[in-house]
Amino acid sequence: MLRKKLALKTATALAAGLFALAGIGAAAAQDVIKLGSITTLEGPFATGGQDAYRAMEMALEEVDYTIDGKKIEWIRESSNAQADVALARARKLIEQDNVDIIVGPLSGAEGIALRDYSRTLEGKTIVNGSSGAADTTLRDASPNFFRFSTEGTQWMAGLGNHVYKDMNVEHVALVAADYAFPYAQAMGFMLEYCQAGGAVTKLWSPLNTTDFGSIIANIPEDAGAIVLIQGGTDALAFLTQYAEAGGDLPIIGGSITADQTLLSARGPHQRLMEGMLAAGPIADLNEDPMWVEWVAAYRKRFPDGFDSPSIHAFNYYTNTKAVLLALDEVDGDLSDGQKAFQEALAKVEFKNPMGANVRLDENRQAISDIFLTRIVNDGGTLRTEAFGKTEGVTQTMGMDREAFLALGAPSRDNPDCPPAN
Numbered sequence: 001m002l003r004k005k006l007a008l009k010t011a012t013a014l015a016a017g018l019f020a021l022a023g024i025g026a027a028a029a030q031d032v033i034k035l036g037s038i039t040t041l042e043g044p045f046a047t048g049g050q051d052a053y054r055a056m057e058m059a060l061e062e063v064d065y066t067i068d069g070k071k072i073e074w075i076r077e078s079s080n081a082q083a084d085v086a087l088a089r090a091r092k093l094i095e096q097d098n099v100d101i102i103v104g105p106l107s108g109a110e111g112i113a114l115r116d117y118s119r120t121l122e123g124k125t126i127v128n129g130s131s132g133a134a135d136t137t138l139r140d141a142s143p144n145f146f147r148f149s150t151e152g153t154q155w156m157a158g159l160g161n162h163v164y165k166d167m168n169v170e171h172v173a174l175v176a177a178d179y180a181f182p183y184a185q186a187m188g189f190m191l192e193y194c195q196a197g198g199a200v201t202k203l204w205s206p207l208n209t210t211d212f213g214s215i216i217a218n219i220p221e222d223a224g225a226i227v228l229i230q231g232g233t234d235a236l237a238f239l240t241q242y243a244e245a246g247g248d249l250p251i252i253g254g255s256i257t258a259d260q261t262l263l264s265a266r267g268p269h270q271r272l273m274e275g276m277l278a279a280g281p282i283a284d285l286n287e288d289p290m291w292v293e294w295v296a297a298y299r300k301r302f303p304d305g306f307d308s309p310s311i312h313a314f315n316y317y318t319n320t321k322a323v324l325l326a327l328d329e330v331d332g333d334l335s336d337g338q339k340a341f342q343e344a345l346a347k348v349e350f351k352n353p354m355g356a357n358v359r360l361d362e363n364r365q366a367i368s369d370i371f372l373t374r375i376v377n378d379g380g381t382l383r384t385e386a387f388g389k390t391e392g393v394t395q396t397m398g399m400d401r402e403a404f405l406a407l408g409a410p411s412r413d414n415p416d417c418p419p420a421n
Contacts, residue, residue, distance in 0.1 A: 054313055146342075231262075274377055
């Protein structure tokens with residue numbers, strides 16, 4: 001029913017336009033839905049942030065920036081992947097621009113900051129962009145913060161077991177950025193890997209690290225692989241320096257490591273990326289008709305974009321789509337403190353561009369499918385290819401919620417399974 005209603009938006013928009021031209025618009029101010037957004041256009045994830053906004057444009061253009069005759073006014077903001085900056089931009093959107101809804105942010109610590117901020121707001125809604133820290137929704141969830149993208153822990157479903165049981169790697173070096181999102185990714189990988197019997201040596205680095213010399217020097221000699229949970233320029237710097245140092249251990253990528261933001265970059269790091277395994281919510285090579293159609297639309301709309309949409313584009317599109325579906329369900333009505341809209345948002349179920357079902361749990365966190373991927377050379381272009389799928393991955397990785405919470409929050413020290421010596 002929702003999709004049928006959205007198909008009528010062009011005609012509705014035309015009628016609304018004629019209405020305004022006739023000068024009959026005394027309630028015009030009420031007929032505008034103000035949508036704010038935050039992504040990172042500065043710092044290590046800037047290229048991913050640019051791609052996120054490409055995908056938001058696609059979602060909004062699909063409804064002609066209109067819901068039931070109400071125009072959507074889109075106000076864009078940018079952060080630099082730092083929580084304090086994202087919070088300041090969110091306050092600007094709410095307090096100065098008076099937006100109704102925010103879609104964002106991109107990075108893990110930013111998400112937790114906006115989750116906390118959302119609790120102070122009445123009659124406003126924040127919907128995640130691409131931020132993947134687990135605790136944004138797992139612990140102390142906010143009633144008006146929603147996430148229709150899966151998060152970092154979920155994205156690693158199946159990978160730990162594959163590395164230990166299928167690759168027979170018993171000890172890995174974990175090279176990861178030292179903040180909330182990599183903590184979630186490390187937990188998702190280590191829950192399976194450590195339980196299977198694997199050992200992990202952790203090597204953390206601050207976000208925005210450019211010199212990985214000391215990290216590379218401390219990779220244990222008996223490590224059978226490197227699990228690299230870095231993204232953007234940090235991942236590029238590590239892979240480039242490891243390749244130049246002659247490193248030859250297999251690389252197991254985090255979900256934002258095996259992404260178009262790195263695959264599209266040229267340099268010595270590409271030698272290490274071909275064959276890299278990873279896991280996450282998308283794969284470039286996927287025969288699902290929805291994905292094929294969406295990628296074709298992306299390439300046509302943004303010929304200067306990536307060869308295939310990035311994980312950030314996918315997540316921002318998915319979250320924006322959910323907002324539009326819920327707005328459509330309530331005919332764009334945001335009155336009564338957005339009560340009806342937020343109730344509709346909590347009930348939205350749809351298929352994301354990968355053709356995977358998306359629905360929310362009681363903490364307003366997505367449950368959806370996760371794919372095991374490998375990077376292949378597809379006619380001279382590096383792309384991710386799915387070779388396994390776990391359907392309907394919950395935030396508790398299929399465990400009872402209380403039992404999962406009892407494991408403790410993911411951190412640089414939790415979980416832990418160091419080598420014996």
